[in-house]
Amino acid sequence: MTDEFEPRIVAFLCKWCSSAGSDLAGVSRMEYPSNVLPITVMCSGSVSPLYIFSAFNKGADGVLVSGCHPGDCHYLKGNYYARRRIALVKKLLEFIGLEPQRFQMSWVSAAEGKKYTQVIKDFVKEIKPLGPQTKLRRNQ
Amino acid sequence: MKKRTGVFVCHCGINIAGTVDVKKVTEELSKHPGVVHSEDYIYMCSDPGQNLIIDAIKEKNLDKVVVACCSPTLHETTFRNTIKSAGLNTFQCEIANIREQCSWVHKDMEKATEKAIKISKSTVERVLRNESLDPISIPVTRRALVIGGGIAGIQSALDLANSDFEVVLVERSPSIGGHMIQLSETFPTLDCSQCILTPKMVEVSKHPNIKLMTFSEVQEISGYIGNFKVKILKKPTYVDPDKCTLCDECTKVCPVVVPNEFDLGLTGRRAIYIPFPQAIPATYILDINSCPGLLPIACGKCADVCEPNAIDFDMKPEIIEEEVGAIIVASGYDQYDKELMAEYGYGKYPDVLDGLQFERLLSASGPTMGKILRPSDHKEPKEVVFIQCVGSRDPELHCEYCSKICCMYTAKHAMLYKHHVHDGQAYVFYIDIRSGGKGYEEFVQRAVEEDGVLYLRGKVSKVFEDKEKLKVWGIDTLIGKDIEIDADMVVLAMATRPSNGAEELARKLKIALDKDGFLAEAHPKLRPVESVTSGMFLAGAAQAPKDIPEAVAQASGAAAKAISILCQERLYHAPTVANVNINLCTGCGMCVDVCPYDALSLKNGKAEVNEVLCEGCGTCSATCLRAAIQVKNITPLQVHEMINACLGG
Ligand SMILES: Cc1cc2nc3c(=O)[nH]c(=O)nc-3n(C[C@H](O)[C@H](O)[C@H](O)COP(=O)(O)OP(=O)(O)OC[C@H]3O[C@@H](n4cnc5c(N)ncnc54)[C@H](O)[C@@H]3O)c2cc1C
Ligand code: SF4
Ligand code: SF4
Ligand code: FES
Numbered sequence: 001m002t003d004e005f006e007p008r009i010v011a012f013l014c015k016w017c018s019s020a021g022s023d024l025a026g027v028s029r030m031e032y033p034s035n036v037l038p039i040t041v042m043c044s045g046s047v048s049p050l051y052i053f054s055a056f057n058k059g060a061d062g063v064l065v066s067g068c069h070p071g072d073c074h075y076l077k078g079n080y081y082a083r084r085r086i087a088l089v090k091k092l093l094e095f096i097g098l099e100p101q102r103f104q105m106s107w108v109s110a111a112e113g114k115k116y117t118q119v120i121k122d123f124v125k126e127i128k129p130l131g132p133q134t135k136l137r138r139n140q
Numbered sequence: 141m142k143k144r145t146g147v148f149v150c151h152c153g154i155n156i157a158g159t160v161d162v163k164k165v166t167e168e169l170s171k172h173p174g175v176v177h178s179e180d181y182i183y184m185c186s187d188p189g190q191n192l193i194i195d196a197i198k199e200k201n202l203d204k205v206v207v208a209c210c211s212p213t214l215h216e217t218t219f220r221n222t223i224k225s226a227g228l229n230t231f232q233c234e235i236a237n238i239r240e241q242c243s244w245v246h247k248d249m250e251k252a253t254e255k256a257i258k259i260s261k262s263t264v265e266r267v268l269r270n271e272s273l274d275p276i277s278i279p280v281t282r283r284a285l286v287i288g289g290g291i292a293g294i295q296s297a298l299d300l301a302n303s304d305f306e307v308v309l310v311e312r313s314p315s316i317g318g319h320m321i322q323l324s325e326t327f328p329t330l331d332c333s334q335c336i337l338t339p340k341m342v343e344v345s346k347h348p349n350i351k352l353m354t355f356s357e358v359q360e361i362s363g364y365i366g367n368f369k370v371k372i373l374k375k376p377t378y379v380d381p382d383k384c385t386l387c388d389e390c391t392k393v394c395p396v397v398v399p400n401e402f403d404l405g406l407t408g409r410r411a412i413y414i415p416f417p418q419a420i421p422a423t424y425i426l427d428i429n430s431c432p433g434l435l436p437i438a439c440g441k442c443a444d445v446c447e448p449n450a451i452d453f454d455m456k457p458e459i460i461e462e463e464v465g466a467i468i469v470a471s472g473y474d475q476y477d478k479e480l481m482a483e484y485g486y487g488k489y490p491d492v493l494d495g496l497q498f499e500r501l502l503s504a505s506g507p508t509m510g511k512i513l514r515p516s517d518h519k520e521p522k523e524v525v526f527i528q529c530v531g532s533r534d535p536e537l538h539c540e541y542c543s544k545i546c547c548m549y550t551a552k553h554a555m556l557y558k559h560h561v562h563d564g565q566a567y568v569f570y571i572d573i574r575s576g577g578k579g580y581e582e583f584v585q586r587a588v589e590e591d592g593v594l595y596l597r598g599k600v601s602k603v604f605e606d607k608e609k610l611k612v613w614g615i616d617t618l619i620g621k622d623i624e625i626d627a628d629m630v631v632l633a634m635a636t637r638p639s640n641g642a643e644e645l646a647r648k649l650k651i652a653l654d655k656d657g658f659l660a661e662a663h664p665k666l667r668p669v670e671s672v673t674s675g676m677f678l679a680g681a682a683q684a685p686k687d688i689p690e691a692v693a694q695a696s697g698a699a700a701k702a703i704s705i706l707c708q709e710r711l712y713h714a715p716t717v718a719n720v721n722i723n724l725c726t727g728c729g730m731c732v733d734v735c736p737y738d739a740l741s742l743k744n745g746k747a748e749v750n751e752v753l754c755e756g757c758g759t760c761s762a763t764c765l766r767a768a769i770q771v772k773n774i775t776p777l778q779v780h781e782m783i784n785a786c787l788g789g
Contacts, residue, residue, distance in 0.1 A: 010786055023211045026240025034251040037258055037786035038241050042774060045734075046758025050767075054780050058787045075757035076652070076672065076736045085762065117245075
């Protein structure tokens, strides 16, 4: 069997919900693919578009931003800003010609370990057929 | 100076070491730039594990530490304290989570090890750029503000005052007491509401630590936990409470009669009046909205007869400023609007009453001196229909939620009616009976068994007048039959809703409302008396429908929470706050607009951070087009380097 393509995914998780939700997935010993590299940030609202571009430039095959459910942000409204900002970034990436599946946003609460697992599984499944991301990758 | 980082990889027994090759992680990390020491150990959090870190810091002169172990929510504090005891600043330690986010969720050892290495390297990249920070210390103004003078606000104020803290109690109506002072007798023990409340009201008025401001409203609040500045509008009452002797001469000459709010319109009052005999403060007030005019030419009769010259037509509104360290909001509830209940004839037929009006009829000090008489013809009603859930539990048309108190007070109403009118019949229409509470179920049973109250399960479709009777059409769903009752009086258990103006008050305080408009608690289970804003607490029916024991319990809880702030000399705030590079800042103001905490302002054309208000969420830094504003210890540079390390450098 040939080596299967293993996408590298950077996941920006807000500390209060999604990071806690991914911890819960761990505590509950739910298995998911190891392709995801988590970076915990304070809030999904702190994820600058530059972080997303930076990840793609550095060779990420997929980027996930995950925060608290709308209305539940620890900082009241950070995820509303995130939602708007991310919609714009998504359009821009599509305009550049990047496959839209490569960039996603999800809402995962501290209680949703199972959902986090599912999000990662689906994400990996969706981008595997796309192969490596080269559009934005800078040769290093 | 060269950075000297130590990396400590924990096995966590086999929790980590079972899936992650910890030796390999240790070895790989030892080669990472900036790392001068790395080692693994079976339980890093154990005493020997921590000592290992302390020794390495001393021997190898480390200035940064990464512990690769479980989630930072568990042991971040442990290890930060460990490095502190070795003389390092707590912010020079970061945790790489290789358990919850790695060893526990993967099975393939090779892949998990590779991921653990990346996570650890990315954490090293972060800590390499961490600043040493000290907690921000803020002084505490050791006084409290309580908004609302119902039983909840009264209880909070007394608890605080008796713990030796000064309290400013702001009540918007002319007297404290809230709804409880209007009630007759209270379930489940049937003690007289006024008799148990008035001693507390008097205690408030006499307490040296309580500054009572009635007929006043909070106008503006600024500041933050420990240091709020409050502007309070004191509305003019046109009567000097210190001079008023309560002689009642003025009401005898006042020509104006308007509905009396205290009796919910069942009686009238003059334009100059005392809300009720035991009002606190004990004084008459002049209602400017019903008085024909303050000028003596317009009327002025009251001033003519007032012997002590207590009436002052020139009284002006005043703005009073107070400084407090904590705030308790106890703004209570109101009944659902009667206009919305047209199908039951409320507001149309005088003998269709709401719950509070019935309380006044039952009250020994009420309009009928405790006799149950119909407002229309003063006859004793022999058939009375009580309808529960009026406006409650009706998501289509009215409120979705259960108002919680009405099952109990309806049982009380029906029971007390029977105590007054022995040969009368009480009917209760209900959806179901919710009588959770100490002695509550027994109370309802007593109404049924001892007082013969007839409970009919079902809804009433219509109430209309028919030959001096009120015809009640309903259905008994237990026997599946239509029911028609010729009633003499109908009493509606109106839904409880947030008090008038709750929304505006929440906006001023910057606290959140829930979907029904009640004040939202910080956590529905674990932080039920805190609001989402630090330093502000919730008490009583303002947060959700509550009966008196629950309102009092929450009020004491809120007071205890407030005391936990006020008893401190200083408060400490996380120093990982936003920081502006003024050389890059263009003063565009975009960050100012997005900050959820109003922590940013423009000063001399540059953004400025109020470090005490800033919670470090980073929304500003993601918004700034020039990267001029960053949150300390999670700066864009740090995140970029972490991304780099995650993707294999
Ligand atoms: C018909 C009826 C019968 C009841 N019978 C019983 C019973 O038998 N036993 C029992 O345990 N409970 C009973 N209750 C429930 C009881 O009334 C409440 O539990 C209790 O009054 C709640 O107290 P509170 O202080 O939270 O609110 P409230 O009594 O509503 O007091 C709130 C106070 O805040 C003031 N306020 C509001 N907004 C502001 C503002 N912006 N600024 C300043 N002041 C403000 C209001 O003027 C008011 O004085 C009954 C309720 C009803 C409707
Ligand atoms: S407390 Fe009882 S009467 Fe009131 S809304 Fe709830 S179920 Fe209906
Ligand atoms: S970090 Fe958040 S709270 Fe602090 S100034 Fe920026 S937006 Fe406001
Ligand atoms: S804290 Fe989770 S999205 Fe803001």
